[in-house]
């Protein structure tokens with residue numbers, strides 16, 4: 001589904017702020033793979049997502065999505081086939097528009113001035129009911145009134161309304177309180193399974209990285225330094241994963257948020 005070949009990215013080349021954020025990175029994902037990603041501070045995790053989404057063009061290498069070469073495709077075109085959630089629940093929804101209008105935009109059927117058909121309203125209500133947050137009874141309310149967890153759940157629904165070829169989750173539960181985070185994570189698991197979505201999820205929760213999905217990548221200094229799946233992964237504990245990282249990279253994992261989250 002996704003084939004990344006040898007991509008590199010250096011920010012501010014030739015200046016004192018030069019930073020090589022991705023270094024000859026290659027990755028192949030099968031259809032339906034659910035990959036969790038963990039790594040050091042500044043390892044290049046978000047930069048990898050930015051490269052895939054087309055926030056910038058890479059300096060070298062290529063990216064193929066569902067058989068199409070997207071290496072030079074602009075971001076807005078890639079967005080039609082790639083869903084993305086960020087840590088900040090305020091991104092991804094339009095606060096001044098109602099829940100219904102936001103969903104219509106995501107479904108590709110509406111906007112500020114278009115009417116949402118009755119059939120579509122029913123479909124939206126059914127999808128919202130699955131979230132189990134009572135949002136199906138608040139469809140005419142502006143999204144700006146929702147809590148962070150409700151908003152992130154809605155963003156998830158919107159990003160998958162038309163099932164994307166690839167779903168990118170960038171620490172999408174990290175800014176939520178523990179209850180809301182748990183809820184959004186459960187919804188993520190359900191929606192990914194329902195549509196068999198090919199998914200990449202950055203997390204700083206090591207336990208989550210091992211328990212969700214079918215494959216775990218660890219990144220350091222712009223590279224993938226560990227790639228575990230199958231039996232090797234199912235037998236792995238958090239401390240085992242940290243040991244593997246240390247053995248491979250020659251230093252311990254250096255990530256404030258992982259250390260803070262224990």
Ligand SMILES: Nc1ncnc2c1ncn2[C@@H]1O[C@H](COP(=O)(O)OP(=O)(O)OP(=O)(O)O)[C@@H](O)[C@H]1O
Nearest residue numbers: 011012019021039040041042043044045046047048
């Ligand atoms: N647009 C940019 N301009 C300059 N430098 C950047 C840019 N984006 C990222 N970087 C740098 O590239 C490196 C990788 O950043 P990135 O955000 O991908 O790391 P990360 O693995 O997501 O880290 P964290 O877990 O700390 O969020 C960092 O040193 C960062 O400062």
